[in-house]
Each structure stands twice: as structure tokens, then as C-alpha cells.
Amino acid sequence: MKKLLIHAVIFLSLFVTMYGQTLKGTIVDAHTQLGIENVYVINTKNHLHFHTDNSGNFLLEKSSVGDQLNISKEGYIEKSITLTSLEPIIITLTPKGQLLDEVVIQKKLQSFNAIAEIDLKVNPVNSSQELLRKVPGLFIGQHAGGGKAEQLFLRGFDCDHGTDVAISVDGMPVNMVSQAHGQGYADLHFVIPETVQKIEFDKGPYFAEQGNFATAGYVAFQSKKQLTSNQISVEGGQFETSRILGLFSLIRSENENLYTAIDFQKTNGPFEHPQHFNRYNFFTKYSKTLSNHDTFDISASHFTSGWDASGQIPQRAVDMGLITRFGAIDAAEGGETSRSNLIGHYFKTISHATQFRTHFYLTHYAFDLFSNFTFFLNDPVNGDQIRQKENRTLLGFESRLDHQKEWGDWRIKMSTAVGYRQDLTKKSELAHTLNRHTTLQQMQYGDITETDQFAYFTSDFSYQKWLINPSVRVDYFDFQYQNFLLPNALTQSQQKVIVSPKLNILYQKNNNWNVFLKLGKGFHSNDTRVLLSQSPRKAVPAALGADFGTAFKPFTKLWVHTTFWYLHLDQEFVYVGDEGIVEPAGKTQRMGWDLGLRFQLNSRLYFSSDLTLTRAKLLETPASENRIPLAPVTTFVSQLTYTSASHWNGSIAVRYMGDRPADETNSIVAKGYCVTDMNVSYAFSKSLEIGTIIQNLFNTQWNETQFATTSRLQFETAPVTEIHFTPGTPFFGKIFVRYKF
Incomplete structure (x- = not known):
């Protein structure tokens, strides 16, 4: 019985080595120590890959000790590591100095968002009005005191206070339907701009x-x-x-x-x-x-x-x-x-x-x-x-x-x-x-x-x-x-x-x-x-x-x-x-x-x-x-x-x-x-x-x-x-x- 158990353990070890385990990890910015979203992580041995979530987390199945990972994202220095264990790991990426030099035109429909991240980094904002001005072509106007939602203009629209621009914060809609002052009224003044990570x-x-x-x-x-x-x-x-x-x-x-x-x-x-x-x-x-x-x-x-x-x-x-x-x-x-x-x-x-x-x-x-x-x-x-x-x-x-x-x-x-x-x-x-x-x-x-x-x-x-x-x-x-x-x-x-x-x-x-x-x-x-x-x-x-x-x-x-x-x-x-x-x-x-x-x-x-x-x-x-x-x-x-x-x-x-x-x-x-x-x-x-x-x-x-x-x-x-x-x-x-x- 003891011999059979030893053989089972050996077989299980070989199985894990052959097919690998699930590796969990987090990619963080070397300067801010914040998780980085949408980092491309690939196991070069089996070509399985993952894009990190909005907290920088990733998961790679069928990973084994000795596998090599390549980690890349625009704006960061690419990195390669060799797995020495399958314990959860934290990997740091260092931002590149030049901004536009390192930006590539991504295969994405919302290609402007990569530039928006640079705009926000280069020109931080300190008012909710400036947050909206980060959207190219979006104009705002105040016309009834500083506490009223701004009037919005975008693509030939006088959007009133939001009738034709959908605004959300962390997935919560800002626009108010059937609002007392106007349809789609979007008052963004509850946002403290210094808490905004991404637009x-x-x-x-x-x-x-x-x-x-x-x-x-x-x-x-x-x-x-x-x-x-x-x-x-x-x-x-x-x-x-x-x-x-x-x-x-x-x-x-x-x-x-x-x-x-x-x-x-x-x-x-x-x-x-x-x-x-x-x-x-x-x-x-x-x-x-x-x-x-x-x-x-x-x-x-x-x-x-x-x-x-x-x-x-x-x-x-x-x-x-x-x-x-x-x-x-x-x-x-x-x-x-x-x-x-x-x-x-x-x-x-x-x-x-x-x-x-x-x-x-x-x-x-x-x-x-x-x-x-x-x-x-x-x-x-x-x-x-x-x-x-x-x-x-x-x-x-x-x-x-x-x-x-x-x-x-x-x-x-x-x-x-x-x-x-x-x-x-x-x-x-x-x-x-x-x-x-x-x-x-x-x-x-x-x-x-x-x-x-x-x-x-x-x-x-x-x-x-x-x-x-x-x-x-x-x-x-x-x-x-x-x-x-x-x-x-x-x-x-x-x-x-x-x-x-x-x-x-x-x-x-x-x-x-x-x-x-x-x-x-x-x-x-x-x-x-x-x-x-x-x-x-x-x-x-x-x-x-x-x-x-x-x-x-x-x-x-x-x-x-x-x-x-x-x-x-x-x-x-x-x-x-x-x-x-x-x-x-x-x-x-x-x-x-x-x-x-x-x-x-x-x-x-x-x-x-x-x-x-x-x-x-x-x-x-x-x-x-x-x-x-x-x-x-x-x-x-x-x-x-x-x-x-x-x-x-x-x-x-x-x-x-x-x-x-x-x-x-x-x-x-x-x-x-x-x-x-x-x-x-x-x-x-x-x-x-x-x-x-x-x-x-x-x-x-x-x-x-x-x-x-x-x-x-x-x-x-x-x-x-x-x-x-x-x-x-x-x-x-x-x-x-x-x-x-």
C-alpha cells in the first residue's frame, strides 16, 4: 500500500510538471506601485496569454517552473522572467521616459484612449469642469451659478446638460432621466478630480x-x-x-x-x-x-x-x-x-x-x-x-x-x-x-x-x-x-x-x-x-x-x-x-x-x-x-x-x-x-x-x-x-x- 502511494505521488508530480499549474500574479507600476490594466502576459512555451484586469491581475493556466513569461504594454519597458516557483508573484514594469515615442497605434476601436491617458498624465486636472475638457472637442459652459451642471457641446450638438452625451463614474450613470431641469441632466460636481485614475x-x-x-x-x-x-x-x-x-x-x-x-x-x-x-x-x-x-x-x-x-x-x-x-x-x-x-x-x-x-x-x-x-x-x-x-x-x-x-x-x-x-x-x-x-x-x-x-x-x-x-x-x-x-x-x-x-x-x-x-x-x-x-x-x-x-x-x-x-x-x-x-x-x-x-x-x-x-x-x-x-x-x-x-x-x-x-x-x-x-x-x-x-x-x-x-x-x-x-x-x-x- 505504501509503495502504491509513493507511485501515485510520483505520478502526480510528473502530471503537474507535464501539464503545469495555474499561475496567478499582479503587474504593478514601478513608480506608483499601482496595478496596471491591459498588460499582455504570454507564456512563450505554450503560447497561452492573458491581459491583466483593471487591478493588474493575471492568470495563466498550464504553467510550470522554468517557463518564460514575456510582459509588455505600451509606455512601459518590456520585461521577461523565468518562473522559479508557481507561487503568486508580483511583477513591476518601469514606465518609459518618452511619451509619444513609445505609443503604438493599437488594434482597438477606441484608439483615442491611449492618448487620453497621456493627456491626463501630462496635464492633471483640479476641477470637475476640466475633467470634461479632457475629451477632445467637448466644450462646456456655465450659465446659472457654479453649482448647476454645465451646458455641453460636442460634435455639433448643444447637448443641454447631457441629453446626447452619456456620462458615468465607475459604471454608475451620471445623467438623470426626466430630471426637473432637463432630460439627461449630468451634474459631475460630486467627483473630486484628484481621485480620477482614467477617462x-x-x-x-x-x-x-x-x-x-x-x-x-x-x-x-x-x-x-x-x-x-x-x-x-x-x-x-x-x-x-x-x-x-x-x-x-x-x-x-x-x-x-x-x-x-x-x-x-x-x-x-x-x-x-x-x-x-x-x-x-x-x-x-x-x-x-x-x-x-x-x-x-x-x-x-x-x-x-x-x-x-x-x-x-x-x-x-x-x-x-x-x-x-x-x-x-x-x-x-x-x-x-x-x-x-x-x-x-x-x-x-x-x-x-x-x-x-x-x-x-x-x-x-x-x-x-x-x-x-x-x-x-x-x-x-x-x-x-x-x-x-x-x-x-x-x-x-x-x-x-x-x-x-x-x-x-x-x-x-x-x-x-x-x-x-x-x-x-x-x-x-x-x-x-x-x-x-x-x-x-x-x-x-x-x-x-x-x-x-x-x-x-x-x-x-x-x-x-x-x-x-x-x-x-x-x-x-x-x-x-x-x-x-x-x-x-x-x-x-x-x-x-x-x-x-x-x-x-x-x-x-x-x-x-x-x-x-x-x-x-x-x-x-x-x-x-x-x-x-x-x-x-x-x-x-x-x-x-x-x-x-x-x-x-x-x-x-x-x-x-x-x-x-x-x-x-x-x-x-x-x-x-x-x-x-x-x-x-x-x-x-x-x-x-x-x-x-x-x-x-x-x-x-x-x-x-x-x-x-x-x-x-x-x-x-x-x-x-x-x-x-x-x-x-x-x-x-x-x-x-x-x-x-x-x-x-x-x-x-x-x-x-x-x-x-x-x-x-x-x-x-x-x-x-x-x-x-x-x-x-x-x-x-x-x-x-x-x-x-x-x-x-x-x-x-x-x-x-x-x-x-x-x-x-x-x-x-x-x-x-x-x-x-x-x-x-x-x-x-x-x-x-x-x-x-
Whole structure:
């Protein structure tokens, strides 16, 4: 019996040696000690390979002592190791010094994201507004105080506050459906920018992972799993502006991390009536790598903000000398808002070819906004101030299974996912008010329940130089509105199913050039209160898009991305100034050209530039009345950054938006602008840095947001339709001190 047992042990040892065991490991950055995502790890003996997950973990089956692993990722020095044991290992990769020199044009549809990582590394951000500006061609504008979500412009869209740009943070949607102020309202102010690790984005409706509002494009932010150091930062500047930031690592180990971030900001702005803006942010995140190399993280955040606003002022009031550019007609505008979030993720590696991931989110959201767009047009005595208010609970999840397979030169990756989102909005209100305190009339008041159940399938077929990506997404919507202004608080409901097929094709000529064609159908849902009065066909209007473009490196220090694109919408939302709302305006089409350049002049100077040209029109109106109000025609951004090996760092950036039509006939024009910003910093050591940030360096007089609005001042006998605007920030300087420990 003993002899038989010995033979069994010997046989088992030979079996393990012959067929190998499963090797688990983690790839980390040599400088930051953070896990590196999408590192290519291959066993040169059996050619099994793995791409690391978002925590840097990998798993290789059939590994044996003596096998050689090759580890590579763009931007890092390639590494080879020989296995001396099959215990879990940690492998460090060293970043390469040159940025663009080492970037290769990857065989990926979202080829811009590699450049986005460089942009974020070269030019870190310190405000949520700057986060959005990291997306090439995306412009923002503030027009009702610093606490209100920015107005977004992308690819010829005035996206209002997010109607046609899907925004998410760690998989949690930011856009609010049927929001009190506007459909798709996306307030990103709850994000502390120093906690952002990665920004993913793309333009057009071409990715099954992105659903509602992803028509002009999407932006997905990913927070850090751990901090490289603790940090305390203090800022102060003009207009009684200040900011205090603290980042603190509470647990930092190989398998477990916990950190907290606290942020407080306030300012009165350049306005004659102080904004009294303040914002409190809190964020904490715990992440753990389990014994089987599965990963789990959970984060919690809370923000609250309050402000006063000078609103949009009519040009005639400035021309007549009634107010200055920074004055107000109704100084009682403003609001307050808050958002609390809980987000969890779980990632499991089932085998070298199969991974499972799931995430959930829970949000409580409150919003209370006072605006006055038309002054005394509708109520000559009390004025036209309105209140938009809601309380919302948002919850949902998404679970996804990824599987990849290889047959010779064919590599296939398939992903299947299911998800659920529900918005429970209580006491959504639109009311006519006086001085923020008195409700004169309730115009809308009720509870909204909107549910989106979805599933999608996407696959990548890679063969030699070709990548083909067919996918399909199915969404089932359930819209319900309990209208408290109707007898017996009647509940209305409607259901809608929308199928969104996509097809993307890429040809990879070599590591310096690829060509792609993207085709897809996407959508943005309509406001529940609006669609219940329309046919089901208009509940979720579709968007049909096509992109044809290329990414290439004509030489090592220059990266170029150019795209010709087309987008058709079944229904457009257009701003209606006399109501202060957006309403459907029929079918539209946009076509245009995007050009992006990144050029590394030398090891210290980095240049970036993005240009978008667009032609947009309404399809169901005469040619003389087919302009889409506020649709950008030309946008341009350029930035030059200096990064010192020792102490000095700085950048200068220019952004330009050309003139654009403010109404359908182009008889009223929203004037363009060109603004220059600058920042300079000096690092005394690795721990201490001071600097200055200057917005609008040349003190340009510009209008940040503009609308063609019909309004009446109190002394006027007839209404006037003209440009109403929020003035852009004048020369604005602030200094900061950062201490890391």
C-alpha cells in the first residue's frame, strides 16, 4: 500500500510538471506601485496569454517552473522572467521616459484612449469642469451659478446638460432621466478630480456597452483604487475664491487599500451680486484582492452645494446701461443640490479565457433650482421666476461575462451582459414662484418612475490585420408618471422596446497606422412627462451614425487622428427661451470632420490640438429655417505643456468656439470666442509644490453661454427676442500649495 502511494505521488508530480499549474500574479507600476490594466502576459512555451484586469491581475493556466513569461504594454519597458516557483508573484514594469515615442497605434476601436491617458498624465486636472475638457472637442459652459451642471457641446450638438452625451463614474450613470431641469441632466460636481485614475470616451453611438444618451458620444470616469501618497492642497484667488483638499491613505498594502478624499470650495465669482457658492465633497474607497485573486471594491461619496446666480441677462439691458455685463435682472436666482452614492464592483477570473464582472450602484439625489429666463413676460407684476425641484433614488446593476478563444490566426472575444436601472423621482415640481419663497402656481407636480432593463452582446473577431466588432443592445423601458395635478392623482404609463445594432470594422496596417469604419444605432430617451402625451414611437428616438477615419503616426513624435462622420436623429431637442425648457423639434442630421494631433517637440514639450467642423440642419423645415439653434460649427482647442525634469512645470491652452446660429433662421447669432488659460508650478521637492492658475489670461470679453430668448423687462410694453447670455469669466488668477507625504 505504501509503495502504491509513493507511485501515485510520483505520478502526480510528473502530471503537474507535464501539464503545469495555474499561475496567478499582479503587474504593478514601478513608480506608483499601482496595478496596471491591459498588460499582455504570454507564456512563450505554450503560447497561452492573458491581459491583466483593471487591478493588474493575471492568470495563466498550464504553467510550470522554468517557463518564460514575456510582459509588455505600451509606455512601459518590456520585461521577461523565468518562473522559479508557481507561487503568486508580483511583477513591476518601469514606465518609459518618452511619451509619444513609445505609443503604438493599437488594434482597438477606441484608439483615442491611449492618448487620453497621456493627456491626463501630462496635464492633471483640479476641477470637475476640466475633467470634461479632457475629451477632445467637448466644450462646456456655465450659465446659472457654479453649482448647476454645465451646458455641453460636442460634435455639433448643444447637448443641454447631457441629453446626447452619456456620462458615468465607475459604471454608475451620471445623467438623470426626466430630471426637473432637463432630460439627461449630468451634474459631475460630486467627483473630486484628484481621485480620477482614467477617462475613457468615444464619439457616436457605436458601442453596445453604452445605452441611453450615448448619441454624440460617451465619457466614462474611473476612480483610483489606491493613492500613491497623502496630500493636502490649499488654493486661493480672486473673487474670494478658496479650496481645501485632503487625500489620505488609511490602509495601503499588497492586497488591501482604503483611502479618503475631502474637498471644500467656495467663491463669490466676478458678479456684482455675489454667488455665495460653496461645495462640500467626500469620497472614500476600499479595495481588496482576495486569496483567489478575485478583486472587490466599494466606494461611497457625498456632495452638497448651494449658490446664488445672476442668470442669463439680455444684451439690450447692457447696451442701455441698465446693468453691466456682470449684473443681474433677477438676483434671486440660484439653488442647492446634493448627491450621495454607493458603488460596488466584483471581478472574478474564471480561467485564462473567461472573466466575470459585476457592479451595482445606489444614489440619493436632491435638486432645487430657481431661474428666471423671461423676467416679466408672463407675469408683469410678480415676474416669471420658476422653481424646478425633485428628490430621487437611483439604483441599478450590470453583470458581464467575457470569454475569448483562439483558432490559429483567429482570436475571438465575446461579451454578454444584463443590467437594470430604476429612477424613483418623488415630488418632481415645476412651479411659478416669487423670491424663492412663495409658490404662485404649480405647473407640473408628480412622481416619476422610470425603469430600463437591458442586455447586450458584443464580439471582437480578430484575424491577422482585421478586427470586426458586431454587437447588439436591447433596452426595455417602462415609464410611469403619477400626476398630482390631475383628479385622483392619475398614474399614466407607457412601455417601449428599442433594439440597437452596431458594426465596427478596423484594418490594422501596422503599429503606426489603422483605418476604421463605425456604424451604429443609438438613442436618447424622452422625458416621461412629455412622451406620455405622444405616440410610443417618439418615446425613445433613435440615432443613426457612421464614422470613417484613421489613426496614424507619420513619425515617432507625431500622432494624428482624423474622422469624417454623420449622425441622424429621429428627434431633436431645441431650447425654447420663452418657456425656459427644451422641446422636440423633429428629425435632424449632422455631418462633420474631427482632427486630433499630439506632437512631442522634445522630452519636455508636449503639444496637443483638436479641431471639429460641423454642418447641422433640421430635416423637416424649409431651407431658410433649418438651422439647429446653438449647434457649434467650429471648435478648436490647443495646448502646449512644459514638464521639467527638476522643478518647473507649466502649460498654456487656447480654446475657440466660432459663431453659431441662435435660432432656426440664423437671424440671431451667438458670437464666438477665443480664451487663453495658463498655469505654472514649481516643485521644491517631491513633497512640496506651489503654483498659479490663470483663467482668461488676456482678459477677453466673451459670452460663456448664449440663447435667443423672448423676454420683457418690467418697464417694457412689448417683448423682445434677442441674445441672452452669461458672461465668461474675466482674468481670474489663483495660487495653490500642495504638500504630499
